[in-house]
Structure formats: structure tokens, C-alpha cells
Amino acid sequence: MNLFRLLICALVLLLAPAEKSEASQFTPSVPVLGVENLRPGMKGYALTVVSGREIVRFPVEIVSVIPGKGSPKHLIMIKASGSIIAATGGIAAGMSGSPVFINGKLIGAIGYGWNFSEHTLGLVTSFSDMASIWSWPEKIVSIPPAPALDDADKKKDQEDESQADEEADNGKEDKDEDNLVVPVAAEQLSSPLFINGISTRKALETAALLGRDNFIPGGGFTDAVPVEMNATMLPGDAITVLLAWGDVTIGATGTLTAVAPDGRFIAFAHPFLGRGAVNYPVARAYIHKVVPSLESPFKVGSPLQIVGTVTQDRPQGIGGRIGYFTPSISATLDFTDAERNIKERKRFHVVPDPFIGAKLTAGVFTGLIDDLWGRKGQGTATLTLNVQGRGLISGWTRTNMFFSDSDLAAAALKETSELLDVVFLNPFAEVYPLGITVTTEFSPMPKLMYIEGVNLKGESFSSGETVEVEVLIRPYRKKQVKKSFTITIPKDASGICEILVRGGGIEPLNQSAIVQGWKTIENFRQLFTEMSALETNNELIIEFNYEKRSKDGKGRFDEDEPVSKEEQELLSELKQRRLKDGTLQIFKSEFVVEGLLRKLITVTPGNSSQSDEPETES
Incomplete structure (x- = not known):
């Protein structure tokens, strides 16, 4: 047993099956102030990070509380001020989740703003709305939670926040309720999506897959993002939610709002992917x-430790x-550039999301190949x-060959994406922890082989007879070669029949039994058997x-067998039977095979003699 499989076995023993955790109330380690106690003109502060890891605070003032009928139910309009906001150009994307305190108590976190507007105005999602996310159950792996903060740490945090709130209140004037502003077309402060390590075109496609119009550069300081056990996190800390990490980094930066004694936290004040x-x-x-911008300022960040x-x-x-760490999908790309005779390896991890995991993984593989090959073509x-x-x-x-006259990387990885979709979404069992390795060799040369002719020794044969089939094939820009195969005519064949010579994947044998509803794939093993049967x-x-x-001989069906056994065969069963009875031959080449030729023959029952008449092309 190899090392990887030993590790997989160890993980399976250590990690319990995924289960749903019951919903429970979220109680933060800081005091809370409800929206019903807020009034225009009240002053406080918000916490965030604008450089490095240092948590800083900037003054805020309540402008209005805006009720809503959806989620969130309450949005609190604030006006931010001070030297930090002046330097950043206003409330920035990436400040999502920055906790806001009034009278030393948490009221919620910054979550929304307006593009091309006054960036000192923003909307806060109330704490009660944010805490309500814990009314839904989680789907987690049962491992012990991280230890809670001790009472001394919690008390010190509360004292520091209360003192800072008082400092922010000093020297500020109250405003009348007549100055209330009702916002129009507010947008969530989209947590900046960063993508690093893959080609620009695949990064844009990945951003679109995640519902974003664009992305910013960003990545880890090392090839691997290490794990920090028993981490202590504070309100206002900068955080990154990761979708891929390693030699490729995909994630979004935001701010931690609050942590509960049991290790649970809330952040962002709006959905990430929802x-x-x-x-x-x-x-x-x-x-x-923090990059100032007329549209909306934004943070540029990198992940440090998970x-x-x-x-x-x-x-x-x-x-x-x-302190809870979920298993991930481990992916490896072993790439060979045949033209330069250079080999390179890339490794990354992807989140175990069955509905985006396959497309995300295949997209990363394609983007890596774009960069390693240095071309698209x-x-x-x-x-x-x-x-x-x-x-x-x-x-x-599974090993396959691909040719494209325009975009080889996309053509080669399309099948991988489809196969991984089947694996991730299979109805039988989860396969996590999951390891995926793609080993590939790319060449700019067309490694093609064309079918140019089919020759038979006659055009009339008897049922049960073995027929020699000579196939004329030509590798790309090389001499034509001949290959001979034998085909056995079934004993129940008669009349006009066909010998078909084609490349794999061209008018392929298919899962007609499944398409027509005669059979279904019944278990996990059978699923992979049928995937292996693909041409x-x-x-x-x-x-x-x-x-x-x-x-x-008078019709297509027998009364006692209205549907033939052949029509009820799965693809693997069909291929196995036909290879055994000689009606199918498969030759694996070192080229992508192009072309399809048919030859019609006449089959007579019994042992009638073979015709010596010259063959004709059909």
C-alpha cells in the first residue's frame, strides 16, 4: 500500500462521517446593543485592518436605522470619518464584517455601500441579523472544537473596546433627526476576490463561475498555507475565505465581526457565495x-495561516x-512540455464542494497549463x-488523447471536468478525502492519424464467417500504412450488413440501455466500470x-423477447460481449484517430461460398 493510500486510511479513521450540527444561539464574547436602542447622532467606532495585521479603529456616527422585509431585516446607516477613512478613500471592499460599537457594545458590522458615491457612508448589518445565521444547522465533520478564550482575555477585550468608544465620542456634536438619509440601490461591499497562479483568461472564467465580474491579484507568501492550531481571533481581524490554496490561491478578504466562547464566529455581514x-x-x-478608487476602494490581502x-x-x-479543520480535495498536476522536454509539478487544494468543485478544479488545471505551456493554441x-x-x-x-486547432488546454480538460462532475455528484457515496492527479504531455505538433480506406476480400459472405479487414491509415504528413483486423459475422446475421471503421469517440457506442430506460447504474463500483468503458x-x-x-426471419422482434438482451446491456457489458464474439475490434494507437468509413456487405445464411468479385466502395 503506497504512502498516499495509507494517509487516506488514517484520515478516514480520524474523521467521522459528515453530519448536521443542530442550530444553536450565537452569544459573542462582547456585549451587544440592539437596533431598538439606536438613535441618529449616536457615535462610536469600527474596527478593521488597513495595513499588515494591526487592528485599527475609526469613528462612526449613526445616521438612520432602515427597516427591511427580507434578509437582513435591519440596516443601520453610518457615516465614517477620521484620518484612516481619509487615507483609504472611504469605506473599502474588504471592510465587510468590520464590527461597529456604540457605547462599548456591538451593534453589527459594515456590509454595504454605494459605488461611485460618497464612500464615507455605509450600511451596517445588525448583530441580530448576523447571529441569525446560526439558526440553520451546519454540515460538519465531527472533530473537537477549538478551546474557548479564557475569561481574562474576554474581560480585557471588553474594557479596551469601552475605552476606545468613549474616546471616539469626545468632541463630537449630535445631529438632528431631520438630517436622516434614506439610501437608494445600496450594494454589498463585495469582499475582494483574489486569484493567483493561473492564466488571466481562466481567472476571469473562475470569477464568473463565482458570480464576480473581476478579480485582483493576490496569493500566499509560501506555496502552502500552514494551519494554526488553537488560534485566538479578535473582532476586527482581517480574514480570508479560501476556495483553493497551494501553488494556486483563490479566496476573498473580509473582516471578522465577533467570536463566541465556543469558538464560533461571524464575519463579512453579507454572503460570500450564498x-x-x-x-x-x-x-x-x-x-x-487599501487602494483608493472612485468606484469603490478595496483591500489587497494575502492569506497567512488557516x-x-x-x-x-x-x-x-x-x-x-x-479550530475546526475540514478535509479538502488534494490536486496535483504533472506537466511535460514535449517541445522543450521540460517537466514541472504543481500542487493545490480545493474546497470539498460537490457542486462547484469539479469545474473549479478543472479550471485551475487549465489555467496552470496555460501558464506552464506559455501559449494558447x-x-x-x-x-x-x-x-x-x-x-x-x-x-x-483514465488516459486519453486530445487534439485542438485552437485551444488545446481547454479541449483536453473538458473531459476531466465532466468526469469529475460525475465523481463529485455521484448518488452513492462521498469520496472525501479525495486526491486528483492529472499527468499530461503537451506538444504543438498535430499527432493525428487519418482513416483513408477499408478493403475486404469480397463483398458477399456467410454468417459465422471470419472476415479480414484491411484498414489504410496515414499519420499526419507521413506515409500511408496498412493494418489488418478480423471481424466475425454473427450466425444470426443476414442481408445487407455494415462494417464500420472509425476513430474513438466518433459515433461512439453509447449507454442506450440507460437512455431508453431498460437499466440504471446501481452502485459505486458499477459507476466507475461504466466510466472506464468510455471510448x-x-x-x-x-x-x-x-x-x-x-x-x-419475418420481423425484428420475437413475441417471447420484444426487447433484445443486447438493447438492455450497459456499455461495459456491450463492449465485453462484442469483443468476445468478434464483432468489435479496438486498436489503441499513439495518435488521435480521425475519420469514419463504412463498407456494406451481403451476408447469406449458412456456409455459402465467398464471392470473388472485386470490392467496390460504398
């Missing part, structure tokens, strides 16, 4: 700079647990996909095809 119960790693973040997991992604904000690739995980005792492997593009396939007749 996917409900999730398992996304959360890391400390380092803020490089400290826990986001388990709630709801309209009112995100929440999770410090024509060529030929050989790609091997290997999947290891729980329920796959020996793993599963590959480097196959040269020779088929004998005929219309099966009833026993009396």
Missing part, C-alpha cells in the same frame, strides 16, 4: 494596502468555527486522470453492425 451550509477554510490575512472553517454562508453574513495532448479516495480501493485511472480518441475501432431479425 451557498448555505459549506466547508471553506478561513485564514488570517495580511493586508498589503485558523478554522466557514460553515455558514447566508444572506446575513458568514459564520464558522475557529493548437496541439496534441496525452492526459491521464487518476482519482484516489474513500471507496476507491485501488483508485481509478478514447486514440482508438481505431472496427465494428460489424446489422439489424437483428426474429427467429422466423
Whole structure:
């Protein structure tokens, strides 16, 4: 047993199956002030990080409390001021989740603002709205939660916040309620999405997959994002929610709002992706700079250490647990540039989300290849996909070849995305922890082979006879070569029949039994058996095809067998039977096989002699 599988077994023993945690009330380690106690003109402060890891505070003033009928139910309009806000150009994307305190008590967190407007105005999602995300159950792996902060730490935090609130109140004048402003078309302060390590075009596609129009550069300081055990996190800390990490980094930066004694936290004050119960790693973040912008200022950050997991992604904000670490998808790319004879390896992790995981993983593989190959264009690739995980005792492997005259990386990884979708969304069992390895060789040369002719020794044969089929093939810009195969004519064949020579994947054999409703895939093992039966593009396939007749020869069906056994076969069963009875031959080549040719023959029952007449092309 190899090292990877030993690690998988160890993880399976250590990690209990995913289960739903019951909803429970969220009580933060700081005092709370409800929206019913807020009045215009009240002053306080907000906490955030604008450089490095240092939590700073800036003054805020209540402008109005805006009731709503959806989620969140209350939005609190504030006006921010002070030297920090002047330097950042206003409330910035990435300040999402920055806690706001009035009279030393938490009222909520900054979550919304306006583009191309006065960036000192923002909307706060109330604490009661944010805490309501914990009314939904989590889907977590049962491991012990992180230890809670001790009472001395909590008391010190509360004293510091109360003192800072009093300082922010000094020298400020109250405003009349006549100055209330009702906001129009407020937008959530989109937590800046950063993508690093893949090509720009795949980064843009990934951003679109995640519902974003754009992204900013950003990544970890090292190839791996380390784990920090027993981390102590404070309101106002900069955090990053990760979707991919390692040689590729995809995530979003925001701010931690509050932590409960049991290690649970709330943050962002708006959804990240809005996917409900999730398992996304959360890391400390380092803020490089807040970039001023007329549209909206934004933070540029990088993840430092993973400290826990986001388990709630709801309209009112995100929440999770410090000290809880979820299993992830481990991915490896082994890339060979055949033209330069250079080999490189890239490794990354992806969140275990079955509904975006396959597309995200395949997109990262494609973006890595774009950069490693240094081009987008024509060529030929050989790609091997290997999947290891729980329920796959020996793993599963598929090798295929691909050619494209315009975008080889996208063409080669399209099948990988589709196959991973099947694995991630299979109805039988979760396969986490999951390891995916893509081993591929890329060349700009067209490694193609064309089918140019089919020759038979005659055009009339007897049922049960073995026929020699000569196939003329030509590798790209090389001499034509001949290959001979034998096909056995079934004993029940008669009349006009067909010998078909084609490339793999061209008019392929399919799962007609499933399409027509005669059978279904019944278990996990059978699923992978059928995936293994799929044709590959480097196959040269020779088929004998005929219309099966009833026993009396007068129709297509027998009364005692209205649907033939052949029509009820799964693809793997069909191929196995036809290879055994000689009506199917498959030759694996080192080229992508192009072309399809048919030859019609006449089959007579019994042992009638073979015709010596010259062949004709059909």
C-alpha cells in the first residue's frame, strides 16, 4: 500500500462521517446593543485592518436605522470619518464584517455601500441579523472544537473596546433627526476576490463561475498555507475565505465581526457565495494596502495561516468555527512540455464542494497549463486522470488523447471536468478525502492519424464467417500504412450488413440501455466500470453492425423477447460481449484517430461460398 493510500486510511479513521450540527444561539464574547436602542447622532467606532495585521479603529456616527422585509431585516446607516477613512478613500471592499460599537457594545458590522458615491457612508448589518445565521444547522465533520478564550482575555477585550468608544465620542456634536438619509440601490461591499497562479483568461472564467465580474491579484507568501492550531481571533481581524490554496490561491478578504466562547464566529455581514451550509477554510490575512478608487476602494490581502472553517454562508453574513479543520480535495498536476522536454509539478487544494468543485478544479488545471505551456493554441495532448479516495480501493485511472486547432488546454480538460462532475455528484457515496492527479504531455505538433480506406476480400459472405479487414491509415504528413483486423459475422446475421471503421469517440457506442430506460447504474463500483468503458480518441475501432431479425426471419422482434438482451446491456457489458464474439475490434494507437468509413456487405445464411468479385466502395 503506497504512502498516499495509507494517509487516506488514517484520515478516514480520524474523521467521522459528515453530519448536521443542530442550530444553536450565537452569544459573542462582547456585549451587544440592539437596533431598538439606536438613535441618529449616536457615535462610536469600527474596527478593521488597513495595513499588515494591526487592528485599527475609526469613528462612526449613526445616521438612520432602515427597516427591511427580507434578509437582513435591519440596516443601520453610518457615516465614517477620521484620518484612516481619509487615507483609504472611504469605506473599502474588504471592510465587510468590520464590527461597529456604540457605547462599548456591538451593534453589527459594515456590509454595504454605494459605488461611485460618497464612500464615507455605509450600511451596517445588525448583530441580530448576523447571529441569525446560526439558526440553520451546519454540515460538519465531527472533530473537537477549538478551546474557548479564557475569561481574562474576554474581560480585557471588553474594557479596551469601552475605552476606545468613549474616546471616539469626545468632541463630537449630535445631529438632528431631520438630517436622516434614506439610501437608494445600496450594494454589498463585495469582499475582494483574489486569484493567483493561473492564466488571466481562466481567472476571469473562475470569477464568473463565482458570480464576480473581476478579480485582483493576490496569493500566499509560501506555496502552502500552514494551519494554526488553537488560534485566538479578535473582532476586527482581517480574514480570508479560501476556495483553493497551494501553488494556486483563490479566496476573498473580509473582516471578522465577533467570536463566541465556543469558538464560533461571524464575519463579512453579507454572503460570500450564498451557498448555505459549506466547508471553506478561513485564514488570517495580511493586508498589503487599501487602494483608493472612485468606484469603490478595496483591500489587497494575502492569506497567512488557516485558523478554522466557514460553515455558514447566508444572506446575513458568514459564520464558522475557529479550530475546526475540514478535509479538502488534494490536486496535483504533472506537466511535460514535449517541445522543450521540460517537466514541472504543481500542487493545490480545493474546497470539498460537490457542486462547484469539479469545474473549479478543472479550471485551475487549465489555467496552470496555460501558464506552464506559455501559449494558447493548437496541439496534441496525452492526459491521464487518476482519482484516489474513500471507496476507491485501488483508485481509478483514465488516459486519453486530445487534439485542438485552437485551444488545446481547454479541449483536453473538458473531459476531466465532466468526469469529475460525475465523481463529485455521484448518488452513492462521498469520496472525501479525495486526491486528483492529472499527468499530461503537451506538444504543438498535430499527432493525428487519418482513416483513408477499408478493403475486404469480397463483398458477399456467410454468417459465422471470419472476415479480414484491411484498414489504410496515414499519420499526419507521413506515409500511408496498412493494418489488418478480423471481424466475425454473427450466425444470426443476414442481408445487407455494415462494417464500420472509425476513430474513438466518433459515433461512439453509447449507454442506450440507460437512455431508453431498460437499466440504471446501481452502485459505486458499477459507476466507475461504466466510466472506464468510455471510448478514447486514440482508438481505431472496427465494428460489424446489422439489424437483428426474429427467429422466423419475418420481423425484428420475437413475441417471447420484444426487447433484445443486447438493447438492455450497459456499455461495459456491450463492449465485453462484442469483443468476445468478434464483432468489435479496438486498436489503441499513439495518435488521435480521425475519420469514419463504412463498407456494406451481403451476408447469406449458412456456409455459402465467398464471392470473388472485386470490392467496390460504398
